[in-house]
Amino acid sequence: MPQANAARRLQTAVRIALAAIFLYAAATKAFRSDSGQAPSTIFAEWSRSTFVRYAVIGGETGLAAWMLTGVDVDLAGVVAMAILSAFTGLVILELVSEYPRPCGCTGIHAVAADPGAIRSSLRFDLARNVFMMAGAAWLYVSVQRPKRAAVAAPKSATPQMPGGRHVPIGPQNTPIQDAGLRRFFPF
Numbered sequence: 001m002p003q004a005n006a007a008r009r010l011q012t013a014v015r016i017a018l019a020a021i022f023l024y025a026a027a028t029k030a031f032r033s034d035s036g037q038a039p040s041t042i043f044a045e046w047s048r049s050t051f052v053r054y055a056v057i058g059g060e061t062g063l064a065a066w067m068l069t070g071v072d073v074d075l076a077g078v079v080a081m082a083i084l085s086a087f088t089g090l091v092i093l094e095l096v097s098e099y100p101r102p103c104g105c106t107g108i109h110a111v112a113a114d115p116g117a118i119r120s121s122l123r124f125d126l127a128r129n130v131f132m133m134a135g136a137a138w139l140y141v142s143v144q145r146p147k148r149a150a151v152a153a154p155k156s157a158t159p160q161m162p163g164g165r166h167v168p169i170g171p172q173n174t175p176i177q178d179a180g181l182r183r184f185f186p187f
Contacts (some may be wrong), residue, residue: 102118
């Protein structure tokens with residue numbers, strides 16, 4: 001039992017950490033002040049539409065709330081991995097471009113015009129996303145699923161009636177038909 005409690009505590013800590021990062025990212029995106037300016041980050045480029053901006057912010061906030069509740073943790077982990085995979089793909093595309101822009105995932109901490117400094121920041125964002133995906137994957141794997149009961153093998157290859165008589169199997173005389181289930185199984 002101590003191992004189960006330790007695993008549960010670790011799962012709770014990972015859930016809260018991931019939720020806190022998603023809430024922080026949503027808050028920094030919601031309160032950024034570069035509206036109306038030319039896009040200086042990946043997020044600003046992708047969120048020119050108000051709908052997309054608030055969909056991303058709302059999605060991150062909703063995912064954080066979902067993780068905090070602890071309901072369907074394994075499914076929340078899968079959704080987090082999917083979202084983080086998409087964000088990571090955008091970061092990788094920007095990392096290999098000639099003139100990269102900062103991510104803007106957790107706000108703009110420093111504006112740099114040097115592509116080397118921006119690439120360094122993007123590598124940090126990439127590493128953070130990979131660690132978050134590892135945590136989300138661990139949430140999926142760590143959930144205790146109910147074990148299925150093993151199905152016992154039949155005692156004999158020939159079906160038997162309750163009295164111990166063997167039931168002959170033929171094209172018109174199967175155990176399913178003998179059980180009165182012919183209307184459900186017409187074969």
